[in-house]
Structure formats: structure tokens, C-alpha cells
Amino acid sequence: MGGQTVGHLVRRNAWKHPDREATVHRSGGQRVAESTYAEFERRVNRVANGLADLGVEAGDTVALYMKNNVETLECFVGAMILGARPVPVNHRFKGQEVRYVLDDSGPEVAVVDGFGADTVEEIHDDPLVPVETFLYVGEDPPAFADSYEAFLESASDDAVDVVPDRSDQAALMYTSGTTGRPKGCRFTHDNLLTLAADGVYEGDHLEPGNRHLIVTPLFHVGAFVPFITNLYAGGTTVVTDGFDPERVLTLLEEESINSTYFVPTQSRMLLSVDDVDEYDLSALESYGTGAAPSGAELKRELIETFETDLVESFGQTEALATRLPPERTLEKAESVGRPALSLRMKVVDENGNRVPRGEIGRAAYKGPTVFDGYHDMPEKTDEAFDEDGWFVSDDLIRRDEEGFVYFVGRADDMIVSGGENVHPAEVEEVIHEHPDVDEVAVVGVPDETWGERVKAVVVPGADATDLDAEEVASHVEERIAGYKTPREIEFRSELPRNPTGKVLKSELA
Template sequence: MSGLTVGHLARRNARKHPEQEATVHRSDGQRVAASTYAEFESRVNRVANGLRNLGVDAGDTVALYMKNNVETLECFVGAMVIGARPVPVNHRFKGQEVSYVLDDSGPEVAIVDAFGADTISEIHDDPIVPVETFLYVGEDPPAFARSYERFLEGVSDDAVDIVPDRQDQAALMYTSGTTGRPKGCRFTHDNLLSLAADGVYEGDYLEPGNRHLIVTPLFHVGAFVPFITNLSVGGTTIVTDGFDPERVLGLLEEESINSSYFVPTQSRMLLSVEGVEEYDLSALESYGTGAAPSGAELKREIMDTFDTNLVESFGQTEALATRLPPEQTLEKADSVGRPALSLQMKVVDEDGNRLPSGEVGRAAYKGPTVFDGYHNMPEKTDEVFDDGWFVSDDLIKRDDEGFVYFVGRADDMIVSGGENVHPAEVEEVIHEHPAVNEVAVVGVPDDTWGERVKAVVVPEDDAADLEPDEIVSHVDERIAGYKKPRSVEFRSELPRNPTGKVLKSELA
């Protein structure tokens, strides 16, 4: 073994902070489970020893198909202690999707809960599913599974030799699959610990005893990485398995939460709760946001209402790339920040040539926080890496001060009459209209222009009289005419995947 790994964090915290809370699970307004760091390490050791008893070894995978709970957290670490790789599976995935991830990742052991039991009951005996042992979190396990708690009761909690090297693989995180089948992103211990270090030192205001709330799903890096970050400082991680805005506000107050992360849609829901200003959120020091643009008005409302530091982040599963710290949130409201501490970043054209400031191109990343490649996809890995640089589909530009501005996705680009239209630019302009709550811009086929611009708008609650022409005129007055929507559709909400990203394929 060489170098610190994730498994060492839990062991160190059990030695330094044995009586401090490590994990808490809140559901339906109640504490479902909680453990101190001494108890957390004991359970991590049981998981590690139990997996070894089932034949799981270094390099193997362990699937986790559950909603947010503390069992997921202890399985993350327990698997990594013995060099195995946890594979959190999107709990919104159903039969065929789950079968694909299990087939691709190849786990012999999978842990499931009541939420996913029906889906697993349909596929557990499918020939392509490699799982030999299913463990069930909850009472009355189904016929295909063993009780997780009874499984742990019969296992020693003796300390396990922490076997992996810092450069060994630590986890497989699957992409959301919005542009094709999900891809398994490999992360090493060095990746995860470097991401944690960036989080601690760049605006998350974390310190020992920090109480961090996770409301986004743990199968996503936007939740998984903050858990590792909070673990690295000896903080308490509180997870909840659903998002009810009023209940979350109560949880922020009752658990004296110091830090959390919300996608913009969740922020709008929190702000719309009647009496939001009456909750005591004085403990909240860091409010993270990302996954989609927030816009200056939403940022200002968050900071004014919650009186907290707002930290915006930008990136993707493969590379969590930039941060915009609180002191620049409004000064650079349209930016997603500067590259993170451990990351090199450049803007490149289609041939990989570096572009100067102000020009739009693909974001390319290099550094210890960039993922290790795609699982079972060597050709795809070679395709996205260029001389050690990961070249993404994100289109960005940088100003002379190095601030990054997200323009759109290369695969979202609208080509109308030979002109390139970046949806994010049009969305930002439409967001400025006071009667607009949310918007997504997509390209739709057009016999004359090849593609034309379409805007799908969610109006504010008091904007029932908003007309399409008003949106079109608003855009036409502010940016080039070829970028304005040729059609406007109103909806009550935008379709999103579980991580908050808009499913634009359902809008075109």
C-alpha cells in the first residue's frame, strides 16, 4: 500500500472523533438512523469483512441500487477498504437500464432496498446479470435476497488491512445517459482525495465537525464527492431520500446544517415555500449550486434569503472543473468560475488547438481530479483524451481574467441557416424576462433552415397572460435575429433526469 486512500479517512476519524456523529439518515421528517465515527468504522469493517467472505477481492465491483441512506455510505467505504469498487446505480433506472449497468460493471454482489426491489425481482435471474448475491436493506427481504443487517451480524468488525494504493481504482460512477447509454467513469483514490482537497480549500468552508446535508442522489458525483470531502475533514454527513422543499427547510434548521448543495430547480422550490424567511438557517455557511445555470437573479435571491455564501460549481461526471466563490457571485454572475485548484484547463477547437480568450471552443481538462477513463470502453477513452487532456463536449469561452462562461454542449449546437446557435446563450437572455421561471432552448428540424430555434418556457406563477410573441421580441431586441426562437411552447415544468439536467431530447 502506498499513500492515503479513502478507507484511511474513516479509520482516522474513528480514532480522532470516536463520539462525533458520522452519518445521519433523515426520512419523512424523522431520524431513521445515525452513527458515531466509532460505530461507522465498526460497520465499515463488517462490510469489508463480509464482502471478503463472499469472495469479493481487490479490483472487483459491488453494485448499490438504493435511494439515499447511510447503508450506501458505509458500503462505499467498506468496499473501497478492500480495494473493491462500489458502483452506485441510478435508482430511477428500470429493468433494461439496470441490467445494462450490472452487465457492464460485472458485480458479484449487489445491495438493494425496497425502492429497487421490484425492478431487481424482474431481472435478477436474467443471464446477463452477473450478480450471485443480493443483500436487502430493510425488513422482510424478497426471495432473491438476504437481509443486509443479518448478514452483518454474523461478521467480525475487526480492522481490515487497507489494501489499495492511492493510484488504484476506487469507484465506478455512471453518467446520466442523456446522450446515449450510460458510461462507467473510473475514479482512483487519488482522484477522489484530490477532489476533496479542492472542495475543502476552495470555498466550501469545511472544517472538523461540519454538518453537510445531501439531498441529491448518491449515484451522482454531485453527492458522492461532497460525502468524501466531508469525510476528509471529519464532518457529519446527513442524507435524505427525497426532496420536499418545506421538509428540507425544516431539516436545515433542525440539524443545524452548515453546508449543502442544490440544483437550481431545488433552489427555486425552496424559495417558493411560504414563510421561507422564518426558518432559522443561521448555521448554513455554504450553499452550493450547479448542474444547470442559475442566473444572476436566482443567485441574488438565494444570498439575500438565506444570508449565506453561495458557491457555484461546473463540470460533469468525468471532471468537476470550476468554482465561482461567493465574493464574485454577483460580480461575475454569468460565469461559472475559474478552474479548480488541482485542474489545468484550456479551450480548444475541433483540431485540439488552444483558442484565445473570448473564443468559443471545447473545454479540455488535465490534472489529478480528472477521471481515469471509461470502463470497458478503451476506444471511447482514447477518443476523448488527447495527449493527457480530457476533451469534453462542453462549449465554453474564457475572459482575460480566466473566468469561464458555459455556452452549451457541442451535441446541443443548433445550426440554423449555416449559423451556429448556442442554446445556453439564448436561454440566458430569455431568463432575464421577469415572467420566465425556467427555459430550455432546442433545435427542431426545418425544411428551409435545416434547424430552427425553439424555446420551451415555464412561466412564473403570476404570468398566465405571457404570450409567445413577447418572448420572441425580448430575444430579438438583445441578440442577433437568427438566434431568436421561431416557436415558443409553454409548459408547467421541464423534464429532467434525477441529477437536475434538462432532458432536451424530450423537448425537440
């Protein structure tokens, strides 16, 4: 056995802090489950032993198709202790999508809850679904599944030898699939533990006993990695299975939350609560944000309202790349930060050559936090990594003289209009500066004359009553080149998003 693995973290915490809360599940405004580290270790051991009884071995996969709950956290660690790989499945996926992930990842065991039971009912006996045993979290399991609690009760809580090596695969996290089918990203124990160490010591400065709230879905790396990070710190992880702004504010107060993470849309909803200033959030020390640009004004309002450090992060499933230090947040408000502690970054052109500071290119990453490749997709993996082992992403960025990173857009989002390249993020940034604009997304749409034309989809602010297309176009034309000005402007009440907060631009074109 070489080096520490994720399973060691639970064993260590149970030994050092047996009576400290490990996990809490809040739902419907109240606690529905909780466990100390001693109890969490016993349940995790039962998961591991129970899976072994079902024939799960090192290298196998275990699918988790549930909303946020503590059982997901137990299964994450229980599977990893055996050297198996948990596969969290987007709980909003329906039949065809779930079937694809199960077929692709090949689990023999899947754990589901009531939220996804109807979907699994439709596909559980499909020849493409390899699952032999379904475990059901909740009362009255459906006919196709066994009770999760009964599964635990029948298993031993004896300590399990932590069998994997630090370099072994630990989890499969699927990309959000905004273009094409989701890809399974392999993560090793070394990936996860290095990400956790970076988060504790550089990003969130977490102390032992830190109380972290997870609102974003646990099938997303932006929630899964913070759980591992808080486990690394010996903290308490509080999960909730939905987002209601008033209920979340109450939860932050009642659970004395020290750190959390929200996407910008959620942040705006929290700030819109009428009596937001009346909640006692004095315990909150670190407010994380990411998945989409926040903008200077939102950052300033969050810091002033919640009186906390704001930590912006940037990256993708394959590589959590940058953090913006709280002390530079307002000074560098349009930046997404500097490369994380254990990550090397460079900006390259289409031939893989470095570009000078200030120029736009693709972000390329190397280091122990970069994912281990795509599951059963050797060609895609080869395409993603260059000959020197750098993962070359589709994110277009530039870096200033201090090394701060600025997100420009996605290479596959590029709009080519009349032979000119238009980066949607640049146009979005300009439109967002208009005081009556709440949100905006810019896409390219087919045009007989120009090949593509620039289209902007705008969500006006709550108090904006007179905003029209002409005003938006004039605002843009006064600030950047005319060919970047949207020729089509549509107003909507909200932008379509996937569960991780990313705008689904394919639905706007």
C-alpha cells in the first residue's frame, strides 16, 4: 500500500475526533440525518463490507443516482476504501441519459433514491444497463431494488483494510455534457488528496472543525471536491437537497456555517431576499463562487452583505485550475485568479506554442490535480493531452503581467462573423456593464451574409422597465468594435442552465 488514500481520512478523523459531527443532511428546513465521525466510520465500513459481499472489487464502479444526501457521502468513501470507483450520476438525467452513463461506466451496483426511482423503473432491466443490484435509500423500496438500510444492517462494521494505492483510480466524474455526450473523467486518490490539500492550505484556509455547506449537486466536481477537502480538514459537511434562498439563509445561520459555495445565479437570489441583512451569518468566513463569471458589482455586493472572504475559482471537471485570493478580489474583480498551488499553467496557440502575456490562447495544465484521462476513451484522452503531458483545454484565457488569469470564452463558442473572430465572453462582459442588465449570454447564429451573426440573450434587472434592443446595441457599439455588436437581441426572464449553473448556449442559438 503506497501512501495515504481517501479512506485514511475517515479513519484518522474517527480516531482523533470521534464525537465531532461528520455529516448533516438538511431537508425541508430541518435535520433529517446526522452522524459523528465515529458513526460515519462505522457506516462507511458497512458500505465497504456490504459492497464486497455483493462482489464489488478494486477497479469496479458503483453508481450513485440521488439528490444530495449523506448516503451519497457514505458511498463515496465506502467504495473508495475497496479500491472501487463511485460514479455520481446527474440526478436530473432521465432514462436515456442515465442508461448511457450506466452503460459507459459499467457498475454492478447502483444506489438510488425516491427522486430517481421512476426513471430507474423504466430502464433497470434494459440490456444496456449492467447493474445487477439496486439499493434504495428511503422507505418502501420499489420491486427492482433492495433496502439500503437493510444492506447496511446485514454488513459488518469491522474496519476495512484500505487497499488502494495513492496512484489508483478513486472516482469517475462525468462532464456536464453541454456539447455532445458526457465523458467520464478518471480521478486518482492522489488527484483528490492534492486538490484537498490545495483547498485547505491555499484556497479556503479551512481549520479543523470547519462547517461546510454543500448546496450544489454532489454529482458535480464543484461539490464532490469540497467534500473531500472538508474531510481532509476534519470538518463537518452539511448537505441540502434543494435551493430555496430563504431556507438556505436560515440554514447558514442555524448550522453556524463557516464555508460554502454558490454559483452566481444562486448568489443573486440570496441577495434578493428582502431581509437578507437580518440573518446572523457571523460564522461565515469563506464564500466560494464559480462555474460562471460573477462580475465586479456582484462580488462587491456579496462582500459587503455577508462580510466574508470571497473565493472565486475557475476550471472544469478535468482540472480545477485557479483561485482568486480574497485580498485581491475587488482589485482584480474581472480576473478568475492565479493557478492553484499544485498546478502548472500556460497559454498556448493552436499549435501548442506559448503566447505572450496579455494575448489570448488556450489554457493548458499540468500537475497532480489534473484528471487521469477519460474512461474508455483513449482517443479522446490522446487528443486532450499533448506529447509532453499537458492537458490542453478549450478555455480561452489571457494572463496579465502578475499572472492573473482572465477568462475570455470557449474555443468551441467562438463566433466567426464576416471573417472576424468574436469571443462571446468579451461581448457579455460589456453588456453586463449596463446597469439594467442582470444576466446575458452571447451566441453565434447562422447568417447568409456574414456566415454567423452575434446574438445576445438578455435578462433585464428587476427594476428595468424601459430597456430595449436599440439601447443594448448602442451600449455595446460605443465600447467595442462594431462587428462585435449583436445584430440580434432577445429578452428573456431567465437563461437556461444545466444543474451546475452553466448556461446552455445550445438552447439559445
